[in-house]
Amino acid sequence: MPPSAALPSGPRGNAASRKFCAAALACWSIRRPIRRSAMRWWRWPCASGSRAFERQQGAIIARADPxxxxxxxxxxxxxxxxxxxxxxxxxxxxxxxxxxxxxxxxxxxxxxxxxxxxxxxxxxxxxxxxxxx
Incomplete structure (x- = not known):
């Protein structure tokens, strides 16, 4: 299932994106608690919505091997x-x-x-x- 199916766009999608980002922040690669000010950095890409998140990840995956x-x-x-x-x-x-x-x-x-x-x-x-x- 593509991310856009799991995270619809629009107001509901933005809420789903925020929920996804909160879960990612909790379990991906964060070893120690981070400062509250750093959370703003994380919220910015998450607030862009599921379609933008999907495009960002697609661009990362498709880039040439450096x-x-x-x-x-x-x-x-x-x-x-x-x-x-x-x-x-x-x-x-x-x-x-x-x-x-x-x-x-x-x-x-x-x-x-x-x-x-x-x-x-x-x-x-x-x-x-x-x-x-």
Whole structure:
């Protein structure tokens, strides 16, 4: 069943989208409670409705594989991932870091997919260390 069938558009669809997003936030990749201010970021795409959500996911699925071109990156690169990220698991980040010449890989412990919101102090520390290297 396509997402649009499960989440109708219009006022009822927006309510269904909000319900879906709340469930996703509760179970997908969030390891730790996130700050209330971060919830606004999550609500914005969820409020766009089911059809928009379906289009966004379709665009992500249909995009070209970037892996073959990563070897051409010639700038300092930091790849940062939460160790408990179930949306884009750490093995994907390891693959990316290995493909980019000289890339630095940082894994944030006790963290899911939304590292800057779940563990802002750890992310900031990793960024500060990487930028000062």
């Amino acid at each position: 892996l073959p071109g990563l070897g051409a990156i010639a700038v300092p690169t930091l790849v940062l991932v939460g160790e408990d990220d179930r949306t884009t698991p750490p093995h994907y980040s390891r693959t990316i870091a290995q493909a980019v010449p000289g890339a630095t890989l940082v894994t944030i412990p006790e963290c899911g997919h939304m590292a800057p919101m779940e563990r802002p102090e750890a992310v900031n520390a990793a960024l500060r260390e990487w930028l000062s290297a």
